[in-house]
Amino acid sequence: MGDHFLDADIRDWSPSTWRSKPIKQAVKYEDQAGFGRAIQQLERLPPLVTPQEIVKLKNSLREVALGNAFLLQGGDCAELFDYCEQGMIESKVKLLLQMSLVLVYGAKKKVVRIARTAGQYAKPRSSPVETINGITMPSFRGDILNSYEPTPEARKPDPSRLVEAYFHSAATLNYLRAAISSGLADMHSPLDWGLGHVLDPIVKDKYQKIVHTITEWLEMMQTIGVSTGGGLETVELFTSHEGLLLEYEQPLTRLCKHPPNVLPTTSNPQSPRLNGHLLPSCSFPSFGYYNTSTHFLWIGDRTRQLTHAHVEFFRGLSNPIGVKVGPTMPASDLAPLLDILNPYREIGKITLITRYGCDKIATHLPSHIEAVKQSGHIVVWQCDPMHGNGRNADITSATTEKSSPPTTTTIKTRHFTDILSELQQALQIHKAHSSYLGGVHLELTGDAVTECVGGAGGLKEEDLSLNYTTFCDPRLNEKQALELAFLVAGFYRGDGGGTEL
Secondary structure, three states: OOHHHOOHHHOOOOOOHHHHOOOOOOOOOOOHHHHHHHHHHHHHOOOOOOHHHHHHHHHHHHHHHOOOEEEEEEEOOOOOHHHOOHHHHHHHHHHHHHHHHHHHHHHOOEEEEEEEEOOOOOOOOOOOEEEEOOEEEEOOOOOOOOOOOOOOOOOOOOOHHHHHHHHHHHHHHHHHHHHHHOOOOOOOOOOOOOOOOOOOHHHHHHHHHHHHHHHHHHHHHHHOOOOOOOOOOOOOOEEEEEOOOHHHHHHHEEEEEOOOOOOOOEOOOOOOEEOOEEOOOOOOOOEEEEEOOOOEEEEOOOOOOOOOHHHHHHOOEOOOEEEEEOOOOOHHHHHHHHHHHOOOOEOOOEEEEEOOOOOOHHHHHHHHHHHHHHHOOOOEEEEOOOOOOEEEEEEEEOOOOOOOOOEEEEEEEEEHHHHHHHHHHHHHHHHHOOOOEEEEEEEEOOOOOOOEEEOOOOEOHHHHHHOOOOOOOOOEOHHHHHHHHHHHHHHHOOOOOOOOO
């Protein structure tokens, strides 16, 4: 492949150049022979997603960046291989669909849906080791790396899990596509809008009115015949995961010819353009490197160093990409980071996923918004109100022996009021700075878990042990997630966004 086919900015790049850079969250495989075999197998396996699908998402995210659409991204904190199961997949799809309908009602914009699924198998950890029952062992870092079983042997990184992750992702994607095309996401099908968990009668009445409006709208669309080709029988659902384990992402990154009509609209007024598009003869290449493990990858808050391996790997990708932005991100780093990751200044190629915590957002978000404005980049701003709002809760439970005292266990949780507070502040700060908050990024599940405190169901800390199933971070359950969508819809419709809660 001649260099003239490739962007000048990545002619010194390949999917493996990240190996020459320092790296955070590094992995060491003792079984190097097994690791080599796994990589060779991944290199031979077909792509999980196609450039055409990736570009379709990129074009949709451009509309989000321009304020014409809203991005809903959600799913498990980290998937287990066991989550590759029909019921769990369907419940997540239906929940995202319901939330998106509420957001369409509120924001009066198209909603772009991205699930944290079919690849979210790796998790960063603050420490490489942990002590369980007095034994120090490697931390659990996700099913793609090691086992949750608390033994030193099970916690060793196992290269065969790389291939297992591929096939579980493939199976999840296969069922997602088949189920959606078969009518799982048909908006005319009855949806469970049960609001029996809502304790406050005023709030319940408010939500029921929204549900009634949405249901009437869907019934009207069906009555007037929009159901025959109007696009309501199915939805677009894209997949995403954190691009943490570069050993997995590299062999699934392939050089592909760009699909037709994908020349990006640039936010740089100095770039030569024709009808709003960069001229092909200037610098835009015919081919690009697409990460085919998923449609959308993001860089975590722990791995976004400008000169490190993850930024080096991501800078060569044609996918739309996200960057987690926390309170430790200097505003002065944003412009250089965007220049590295998005040299063409494609509108909406980069999603900045802010995650400060409800007590820190007012300190950091304004300066970050202004830094991006001054850079000239047009990004998607997305609020992650989950990761900065972790708390610990002490759960006391009785022992089986009557003579033994109760035991106390400390578990992670999040308070619904903190999540809502950060989201409300983000909406207000963006509005005050003439910026557009284009989306939310949530850890959620379609199951009735008890992991986050609060919400209209009144979940308390003593209730957490009822169905606390996460092996990583706590997730919103299906009722809490839907309620958050109601509250965001309320903000966009001008009724205060549920501040009375």
